Amino acid sequence: MPSGYSVSVWLMFFYIYCFFGWCIESTYVSVFCEHRWVNRGFLTGPMLPLYGSGALVILLSTLPVRDNPALTGLVGMAASTLLEYVTGVTMEAVFKVRYWDYSKHRFNFQGHICLSSSLAWGLLSVLLVEVVQKPVAELVMMIDASVRRLAVLGISVVFTVDATHSVITAIDLKRLLAWLDGARSEMEKIQARMEAIEGQLAEEYHLRRDQLQEGLRARRNELTDGIRQRGGQLADSVKARQEQLQQEMESLKEKQELFRRWAAERFSPDKRRLLRGNPDALSHSYREALNHLREWMKRGQ
Secondary structure, X not given: OOOOXXXXXXXXXXXXXXXXXXXXHHHHHHHHHHOOOOXXXXXXXXXXXXXXXXXXXXXHHOHHHOOOHHHHHXXXXXXXXXXXXXXXXXXXHHHOOEOOOOOOOOOEEOOOEEHHHHHXXXXXXXHHHHHHHHHHHHHHHHXXXXXXXXXXXXXXXXXXXXXXXXXXXXXXXXXXXXXXXXXXXXXXXXXXXXXXXXXXHHHHHHHHHHHHHHHHHHOOOOOOHHHXXXXXXXXXXXXHHHHHHHHHHHHHHHXXXXXXXXXXXXXXXXXXXXXXXXXXXXXXOOHHHHHHHHHHHHHOO
């Protein structure tokens, strides 16, 4: 396996393995995990940069040991596991969301890497070096150099636009999660006040009703204008209090609706796709806010 490939050849390898990785991940997650089609990954297009980067890291790191399959597996496993860990830590630090998580897997480290994933990387390293790379390289080298450079240029433009858009979407998602997290306490106060108002309305109704009934029983034989006036005053008092509380309730409901509408407008289709493409994503910083967005997606909001 020559190491002196041109830049266009290495980039072609990168894009091919990005696509292969997307096919593997999307199929696995769709069939075995979510039982529905999942456009897996961070990008909108059919590419997973981690797999493309992982393939290049494996190919380059195993050059000194490529004649020994066992060492190829070990070196490739170590190099790709390190790449996965650094990528995961960096993305979580930047976006405040962990887009893949191994916390539920045995022998994981900080949820970014785990033993089963590392072993899979090792197996892929052997398959890549011993089986896959040779025909892929032959196919790429069969393409005319000028055509290959033109193809790489076109793919690179599309890839860069997609990556830039996805990064902007992820940053905007982080801002939305931060806003939701900050607004959550205010919404909890509104909900608590609404529940208190409902209780006050019920209490006022029963209290005034009992007072009126008690007064009428005490003076049941004195059905004078004074009693009628007192009954009217109690009824007016109850009605005024109820109207006051109901007005406050309507105001609180309007605030809730404005909150939902604003958040729904910010929760764009791009952000929804990002979460659908990473169904096991989590956020330690904004756990409740992320769960809230997922509930909206389930309800089709």
